[in-house]
Amino acid sequence: MFDRFFQQAEERSGDNDVPIDTSNVPKHIAIIMDGNGRWAKKKGLPRIAGHREGMKVIHRIVEKANDLQVKYLTLYAFSTENWKRPKTEVDFLMKLPEQFLDKELPKLKRNNVKVRIMGDESVLPVHTLRAVHKAVDETAANTGLILNFALNYGSRHEIVNMVKQIGEEIESNTLSPADINEKLLTERLLSSGLPDPDLLIRTSGEIRLSNFMLWQLAYSEFWFTNVLWPDFGEEDLEEAIRTYQQRKRRYGGI
Numbered sequence: 001m002f003d004r005f006f007q008q009a010e011e012r013s014g015d016n017d018v019p020i021d022t023s024n025v026p027k028h029i030a031i032i033m034d035g036n037g038r039w040a041k042k043k044g045l046p047r048i049a050g051h052r053e054g055m056k057v058i059h060r061i062v063e064k065a066n067d068l069q070v071k072y073l074t075l076y077a078f079s080t081e082n083w084k085r086p087k088t089e090v091d092f093l094m095k096l097p098e099q100f101l102d103k104e105l106p107k108l109k110r111n112n113v114k115v116r117i118m119g120d121e122s123v124l125p126v127h128t129l130r131a132v133h134k135a136v137d138e139t140a141a142n143t144g145l146i147l148n149f150a151l152n153y154g155s156r157h158e159i160v161n162m163v164k165q166i167g168e169e170i171e172s173n174t175l176s177p178a179d180i181n182e183k184l185l186t187e188r189l190l191s192s193g194l195p196d197p198d199l200l201i202r203t204s205g206e207i208r209l210s211n212f213m214l215w216q217l218a219y220s221e222f223w224f225t226n227v228l229w230p231d232f233g234e235e236d237l238e239e240a241i242r243t244y245q246q247r248k249r250r251y252g253g254i
Helices: 002-013 036-042 047-067 087-110 126-138 155-171 182-188 234-245
Strands: 028-032 072-079 114-118 146-153 199-202 221-224
Touching (some): 036 047, 047 072, 047 234, 087 146, 114 126, 155 182, 221 234
Parallel strands (some): 028 199, 072 146, 114 146, 199 221
């Protein structure tokens, strides 16, 4: 039922002749990049081939988002649950940030893109952290699109750690329960400093959040597509934005 609903919704909104309203582009787009393994399987290739192809898509989507003047782009690169995958696949995934940034960092710097990371860094390999931190440091002064990689990220893990931190501060009398409000919680999340996503995109036909930004997506618009991430192109991003622009965001009001 839901597959038919979202397919019909995309068909209704998928008029590529409709121009994008540049005054109403989502400020923050978050993407669950899904379908690399299935893309590879369909072509009789190993799963890592799908991940390698998916990495190439990131470059094109970042450039397109930048051209459209999107201010923030969050990409779900690796979840806290992805460690359950075979070690060979995990090891390959941990090398992708290094491979991507080694090639793309000069372009990101030229395009005024600022890189940041959101996730639990404590168990990430040294070579992965070295590449990401280099990109973060060398783009720190940039003022354009903020490219936020959710790497070893899980929303429940994020919230549990935030609650622990608040509990410790209350126990040490540096924080009062009366001080706890939505603003305080938002500032303690790993996404602190970023606005909540206006639009969530998920590829591959799956219709779930997969432990991604559960607090931050409370009032985001969702757009699901059957396109697998390695096949996701600039025109798909434009279609998602057109759909977003046809919706009325009421935030609980009338």
